Amino acid sequence: MVNYFSSDFKLAILGGGQLGKMMLYETRKYDIETLVLDPSSEAPCRISSNYFEQGDLMDYETVLNFGRKADVVTFEIEGVNVEALKQLESEGKKTFPSAATLEKIQNKAVQKKFYKEKKIPTADFKVFSDLSALQNAVQKKEVEIPFVWKSATGGYDGKGVSVIKKAEDLKELSEGECIAERLVPFKNELAVIVARTPSGEVRTYPVVEMEFHPTANQVEYVICPARIEEKVAEKARAIAKQVSEAFEHVGLLAVEMFQTEEDDILVNEVAPRPHNSGHYSIEASYTNQFEQHIRAILDLPLGNTDSKVGGIMVNLVGDPDHEGEVVYENIEKIMEMNGVTPHIYGKKITRPFRKMGHVTIVDKDIARARKIAEKVKNSIKVISKK
Amino acid sequence: MVNYFSSDFKLAILGGGQLGKMMLYETRKYDIETLVLDPSSEAPCRISSNYFEQGDLMDYETVLNFGRKADVVTFEIEGVNVEALKQLESEGKKTFPSAATLEKIQNKAVQKKFYKEKKIPTADFKVFSDLSALQNAVQKKEVEIPFVWKSATGGYDGKGVSVIKKAEDLKELSEGECIAERLVPFKNELAVIVARTPSGEVRTYPVVEMEFHPTANQVEYVICPARIEEKVAEKARAIAKQVSEAFEHVGLLAVEMFQTEEDDILVNEVAPRPHNSGHYSIEASYTNQFEQHIRAILDLPLGNTDSKVGGIMVNLVGDPDHEGEVVYENIEKIMEMNGVTPHIYGKKITRPFRKMGHVTIVDKDIARARKIAEKVKNSIKVISKK
Numbered sequence: 001m002v003n004y005f006s007s008d009f010k011l012a013i014l015g016g017g018q019l020g021k022m023m024l025y026e027t028r029k030y031d032i033e034t035l036v037l038d039p040s041s042e043a044p045c046r047i048s049s050n051y052f053e054q055g056d057l058m059d060y061e062t063v064l065n066f067g068r069k070a071d072v073v074t075f076e077i078e079g080v081n082v083e084a085l086k087q088l089e090s091e092g093k094k095t096f097p098s099a100a101t102l103e104k105i106q107n108k109a110v111q112k113k114f115y116k117e118k119k120i121p122t123a124d125f126k127v128f129s130d131l132s133a134l135q136n137a138v139q140k141k142e143v144e145i146p147f148v149w150k151s152a153t154g155g156y157d158g159k160g161v162s163v164i165k166k167a168e169d170l171k172e173l174s175e176g177e178c179i180a181e182r183l184v185p186f187k188n189e190l191a192v193i194v195a196r197t198p199s200g201e202v203r204t205y206p207v208v209e210m211e212f213h214p215t216a217n218q219v220e221y222v223i224c225p226a227r228i229e230e231k232v233a234e235k236a237r238a239i240a241k242q243v244s245e246a247f248e249h250v251g252l253l254a255v256e257m258f259q260t261e262e263d264d265i266l267v268n269e270v271a272p273r274p275h276n277s278g279h280y281s282i283e284a285s286y287t288n289q290f291e292q293h294i295r296a297i298l299d300l301p302l303g304n305t306d307s308k309v310g311g312i313m314v315n316l317v318g319d320p321d322h323e324g325e326v327v328y329e330n331i332e333k334i335m336e337m338n339g340v341t342p343h344i345y346g347k348k349i350t351r352p353f354r355k356m357g358h359v360t361i362v363d364k365d366i367a368r369a370r371k372i373a374e375k376v377k378n379s380i381k382v383i384s385k386k
Numbered sequence: 387m388v389n390y391f392s393s394d395f396k397l398a399i400l401g402g403g404q405l406g407k408m409m410l411y412e413t414r415k416y417d418i419e420t421l422v423l424d425p426s427s428e429a430p431c432r433i434s435s436n437y438f439e440q441g442d443l444m445d446y447e448t449v450l451n452f453g454r455k456a457d458v459v460t461f462e463i464e465g466v467n468v469e470a471l472k473q474l475e476s477e478g479k480k481t482f483p484s485a486a487t488l489e490k491i492q493n494k495a496v497q498k499k500f501y502k503e504k505k506i507p508t509a510d511f512k513v514f515s516d517l518s519a520l521q522n523a524v525q526k527k528e529v530e531i532p533f534v535w536k537s538a539t540g541g542y543d544g545k546g547v548s549v550i551k552k553a554e555d556l557k558e559l560s561e562g563e564c565i566a567e568r569l570v571p572f573k574n575e576l577a578v579i580v581a582r583t584p585s586g587e588v589r590t591y592p593v594v595e596m597e598f599h600p601t602a603n604q605v606e607y608v609i610c611p612a613r614i615e616e617k618v619a620e621k622a623r624a625i626a627k628q629v630s631e632a633f634e635h636v637g638l639l640a641v642e643m644f645q646t647e648e649d650d651i652l653v654n655e656v657a658p659r660p661h662n663s664g665h666y667s668i669e670a671s672y673t674n675q676f677e678q679h680i681r682a683i684l685d686l687p688l689g690n691t692d693s694k695v696g697g698i699m700v701n702l703v704g705d706p707d708h709e710g711e712v713v714y715e716n717i718e719k720i721m722e723m724n725g726v727t728p729h730i731y732g733k734k735i736t737r738p739f740r741k742m743g744h745v746t747i748v749d750k751d752i753a754r755a756r757k758i759a760e761k762v763k764n765s766i767k768v769i770s771k772k
Contacts, residue, residue: 003771005714005730025411028434031732048414048434286725286748301722308694308748328391336687339672344391346417362672362694 002071004298006031011298012070013037014057015077016045018345018355019274019290022282023076024048026291032298037066044346060084067093074251074297076273078106096198096250096297097272104247105272109152109179115267118246121239122267123258125181127152131173134180138170143180152177184266186258189219190226191277192240193289194253195296195305202244203292204237205285205305208277221373222313223366224280228259236265243267252293254278276315276358283341283360284311309339310366312373316342316357316382318350324384326350328357333379337372339363342380356382388457390684392417397684398456399423400443401463402431404731404741405660405676408668409462410434412677418684423452430732446470453479460637460683462659464492482584482636482683483658490633491658495538495565501653504632507625508653509644511567513538517559520566524556529566538563570652572644575605576612577663578626579675580639581682581691588630589678590623591671591691594663607759608699609752610666614645622651629653638679640664662701662744669727669746670697695725696752698759702728702743702768704736710770712736714743719765723758725749728766742768 002009011027013020016038024045027034036049039056046052051069055062057077063084067073072094073085085099104110115122126143128134137143145167151160151174163183164170189212193205209226210219226233240255247253247270254275256268278289287295287303295302316328325348334340339362347356359376363369388395397413399406402424410431413420422435425442432438437455441448443463449470453459458480459471471485490496501508512529514520523529531553537546537560549569550556575596582588595612596605612619626641633639633656640661642654664675673681673689681688702714711734720726725748733742745762749755 001718003713005717006712006732006734021414025414028407028411029727029729031730047436050433287727291727295721300718303721304724308750326392327389331391332387332686335681335689338690341415341673341677341689342391343415344417346392348392364694
């Protein structure tokens with residue numbers, strides 16, 4: 001076995017945001033040497049990495065030269081130069097997840113076709129090379145309103161996705177390759193994180209549930225375990241495993257899914273990295289998602305994915321009416337509550353809806369955790385200095 | 387309230403070893419800016435601190451100038467210049483734990499007299515200004531063999547403590563102020579960690595038990611919760627709380643105790659900082675000891691000290707037959723076991739008995755955890771590269 005611990009082994013991480021930051025807690029715990037590349041000089045990973053480089057993640061030469069300094073290359077964001085990863089792989093560098101997987105996932109049209117080819121259940125869809133092709137199809141009634149429009153590339157955190165309810169909505173869309181997806185009525189939005197090693201060991205985490213605000217169309221709570229029937233949970237985990245194996249994925253894969261009215265599971269999309277839906281695992285799981293990602297890409301044995309206790313995650317996003325130097329109002333109030341842990345990502349400036357951190361609430365009783373989560377949500381505010 | 391999170395608030399930590407390293411996981415989680423001072427350029431805290439300075443912790447000017455750069459000063463090792471802390475306090479700098487507390491604890495004779503004065507149960511003792519005074523007292527039978535000799539200053543990890551079983555043993559002792567303590571037969575060695583804030587909020591952790599090797603006189607496992615009667619556990623926690631309040635301690639205080647044959651609790655000694663006996667808390671507790679220390683010294687609300695699951699800690703010490711570049715043999719074997727997390731402190735060189743890391747084993751069933759802990763102990767070896 002390679003000697004990763006307190007050795008001269010080097011792990012390169014492309015991207016230095018909050019996901020990388022939480023990954024670094026684990027590389028520090030194992031004393032694994034890390035190199036991080038990020039375009040921002042104030043990236044959260046500037047601290048805790050052994051070596052930090054400021055540079056463009058989409059630039060071929062930058063990524064190639066950076067990757068060459070390490071023994072294994074991974075990423076915490078999908079927006080990295082895939083050609084550079086391919087070149088690194090051809091030079092014998094271990095790149096996990098692989099360039100081929102990332103390339104499929106970066107393009108939602110390719111991703112959806114891949115599911116179809118691999119017989120992975122997903123909502124029906126059609127691919128269009130550009131917006132005018134989609135507009136023509138709508139005129140000819142080949143695509144029926146309502147449907148879900150998704151940009152093939154560049155979508156993130158709900159950007160690049162629109163529900164088209166009437167013809168005029170088409171005018172708001174951006175140009176470029178896109179897909180039109182059937183609007184599936186669903187009971188629940190679920191997610192399962194899968195870890196897979198180069199040797200093929202696979203483990204799935206319990207199913208989590210996204211609870212939406214009753215009126216605003218926004219996820220309020222990520223809840224683990226999901227409050228669904230056991231047989232539905234088993235199906236979701238089995239499908240997530242199937243997706244990971246279809247990609248021959250190495251590392252973490254977060255599989256987002258819909259539970260339909262008929263209790264079918266449809267894969268929505270995947271992220272080839274630690275994921276917001278797995279943040280609860282830091283406090284709740286025997287092995288948190290960041291440690292599991294490190295174990296997976298280094299071909300170490302995977303850890304137990306079970307939970308010690310129930311976990312709920314609440315995102316801390318910038319208040320819509322504030323911009324400027326951040327203040328976490330009432331943070332001391334939520335710290336008084338049982339089982340509450342705030343995570344502050346380290347961004348100095350808050351902006352409306354900017355992801356500034358998250359809060360985990362753990363409890364042996366998930367219903368009690370849910371009540372505390374609501375108190376957290378109603379107490380803390382991410383505002384700017386007066 | 388002071389704005390600690392993603393602000394320009396600065397916390398100074400004196401000492402940059404493994405305790406500081408684990409504290410930095412928490413300052414990173416809260417995005418609290420840190421400055422660390424340590425004599426070694428390869429200190430584990432060099433990474434993850436916002437600012438690292440190499441310097442002598444016992445040097446008055448070094449500590450004073452370093453402390454002046456921060457808003458609050460704490461330490462992760464007792465061996466720091468107390469006069470510099472006093473000066474910082476007189477300049478209005480918050481120093482937690484306080485210089486007065488540290489001064490009492492640094493000298494075991496002073497510590498023991500303090501217990502007596504405060505009516506805290508502890509083994510009977512006598513103080514001697516130097517070794518010859520003790521030798522005279524033994525000759526005059528004012529001190530009866532067997533007894534426990536303790537150097538008043540400089541003891542650490544079992545150094546500076548000797549059980550005197552016969553007159554010749556006296557010759558092996560080092561010079562200087564010392565105490566002779568009654569040798570108390572005990573059933574168990576226990577410890578309780580107490581957290582206390584400047585506002586006076588106090589919380590105790592559950593009692594942990596040190597399980598010794600059946601023949602070698604060495605702690606093998608730290609087990610939480612201790613396998614003792616509930617009423618003994620309650621007494622131990624009450625006494626630990628009493629000690630913390632007697633010191634008007636701020637921060638963490640680890641209170642080491644004996645459970646006598648008669649189920650009395652005697653305080654052995656204390657450490658005014660996160661402690662080896664609390665490492666289990668990272669994986670097992672709702673609030674781990676390092677987060678709790680930060681909460682305490684910043685006068686934030688204290689977190690829940692209960693455990694989510696049972697926890698056992700095994701120290702990883704250098705194999706007696708190895709010295710050189712470290713290799714953690716069979717680490718991948720222990721990572722396969724359920725609920726096992728290795729912590730690697732980041733020391734490149736192993737030496738006989740050097741503390742190189744620890745392993746935590748958590749499980750809902752403490753008896754099952756104990757079995758896994760034994761497998762861990764029998765598998766992993768800290769050796770040097772061939």
